[in-house]
Amino acid sequence: GAVVSQHPSRVICKSGTSVKIECRSLDFQATTMFWYRQFPKQSLMLMATSNEGSKATYEQGVEKDKFLINHASLTLSTLTVTSAHPEDSSFYICSARGGPSGGFTYEQYFGPGTRLTVT
Amino acid sequence: GQNIDQPTEMTATEGAIVQINCTYQTSGFNGLFWYQQHAGEAPTFLSYNVLDGLEEKGRFSSFLSRSKGYSYLLLKELQMKDSASYLCAVMDSNYQLIWGAGTKLIIKP
Numbered sequence: 327g328a329v330v331s332q333h334p335s336r337v338i339c340k341s342g343t344s345v346k347i348e349c350r351s352l353d354f355q356a357t358t359m360f361w362y363r364q365f366p367k368q369s370l371m372l373m374a375t376s377n378e379g380s381k382a383t384y385e386q387g388v389e390k391d392k393f394l395i396n397h398a399s400l401t402l403s404t405l406t407v408t409s410a411h412p413e414d415s416s417f418y419i420c421s422a423r424g425g426p427s428g429g430f431t432y433e434q435y436f437g438p439g440t441r442l443t444v445t
Numbered sequence: 446g447q448n449i450d451q452p453t454e455m456t457a458t459e460g461a462i463v464q465i466n467c468t469y470q471t472s473g474f475n476g477l478f479w480y481q482q483h484a485g486e487a488p489t490f491l492s493y494n495v496l497d498g499l500e501e502k503g504r505f506s507s508f509l510s511r512s513k514g515y516s517y518l519l520l521k522e523l524q525m526k527d528s529a530s531y532l533c534a535v536m537d538s539n540y541q542l543i544w545g546a547g548t549k550l551i552i553k554p
Contacts, residue, residue: 332487360542369532369546370488419487432476432495432536436487 328354330422332437339410339444347405347440349420355400356422360434361393364417376403400424410444417441447471449545451533456551457523465518465531465548473538479507479518480532482547488532491518520550528552 329352339345349359358377362370374390376382376397384390394406403422407414418441421434448470457463469477476495480488494500494509494516506519518531533545 370544372541372544375541417485432540433478433490433493434542436480436489439485439487441485 328422328433328435330356330420330435330437332420332440334440335438336441337443339442341411341444342409344406344408345410345442347407347418347420347442349403349405349422349437351401351422351424351435354422354435355424356403357400357424358422359397359403360421360423361395361403361405362419362421364419364439370419373405407442410442412444415442415444447535447537447543449533449535449543451531451545451548453546454549454551456553457520459523459525459552459554461523462519462521463523463550465520465533465550467516467518467533467545469514469516469533469535469543469545471535471537471543474511475536475538475540477507477509477516478534478536478542479505479516480534482530482532484529491531523552525552525554 331350333348361373364370372385373388374382374384376395378397378400382395397403419439420437423434451467479491482488492507499508504521509516530547530549532547534542
């Protein structure tokens with residue numbers, strides 16, 4: 327099946343620093359990638375959707391200057407949390423949609439998630 | 446607006462059967478997904494329904510009625526490892542997934 331990796335799995339950083347999270351589709355071409363945030367005991371919250379080579383589309387209330395998303399290739403997307411603050415501490419999950427040679431499929435495959443703690 | 450409703454929490458006994466319901470109201474419909482999510486982990490895909498009826502996959506089955514805006518996930522022969530949250534999600538007319546809040550399933554011995 328389709329595999330999505332995410333790195334790092336856990337990161338602790340100091341307030342005011344920036345953190346980059348990588349999301350890779352390992353055996354398929356991800357034409358679309360999604361970034362979610364999940365707080366404890368809450369459902370997934372979509373932050374942004376990105377198509378390869380295009381600017382990300384952010385959900386209402388998500389600051390695009392704070393959460394920088396780059397989808398430079400069909401297998402890699404990155405999320406950079408800039409000037410992180412303790413309230414940004416959360417579980418960040420990426421998912422990818424695509425097929426063996428790109429194109430559109432309905433199913434989203436999730437990465438294992440990154441737990442960010444800002445002290 | 447768009448809305449997905451599912452029970453917050455359910456409890457069942459090991460070896461038994463449990464049905465988790467999901468009702469939805471969305472702008473357009475391109476299929477309904479069920480995902481399983483264990484605590485502290487990312488969701489994993491369980492099923493996808495786009496036509497009415499029952500899809501069976503091992504111990505798990507998923508049912509869809511588009512006219513009623515209704516789906517259920519049926520889990521048979523429950524095992525302790527099935528304790529998890531089960532997320533219902535609908536793909537709308539923009540091919541975006543609209544997520545329910547999830548149903549926490551607790552399995553007791």
